[in-house]
Amino acid sequence: MVFAKQLREGVRRGRIRCSVRIWQRAKVKVGGRYPMDDGHIVVDSIDRIARKEITDDRAVGEWVVRAPQGTRLALSARAERAGAVRAEVVLD
Numbered sequence: 001m002v003f004a005k006q007l008r009e010g011v012r013r014g015r016i017r018c019s020v021r022i023w024q025r026a027k028v029k030v031g032g033r034y035p036m037d038d039g040h041i042v043v044d045s046i047d048r049i050a051r052k053e054i055t056d057d058r059a060v061g062e063w064v065v066r067a068p069q070g071t072r073l074a075l076s077a078r079a080e081r082a083g084a085v086r087a088e089v090v091l092d
Contacts, residue, residue: 004078008037015074018065067091 003011003019010016021027026046033040065073071091078084 003036003041011036011041012039065091 003016007016026048028034028043028046030043030046032043034043035041065071067073069091072088073091074086074088076084076086
């Protein structure tokens, strides 16, 4: 599993704790340890979605976040050809 260079510091510091990947088949396994720079990433869980849940334009994504009410989330979505979108939300 490879993270873009600009995301690695956030992963290391624990600010990034979730990654969404669109693969034809799983390339990681739960409990797997994958190298990243001087350390490694451990996969805690994998949630599969059905192909029919992916819209034709891929403009829809669904994330499940478990955190206390009032938690502030910084979201970033990046597509190689489309660029990046960033938003900040507070859970209510």
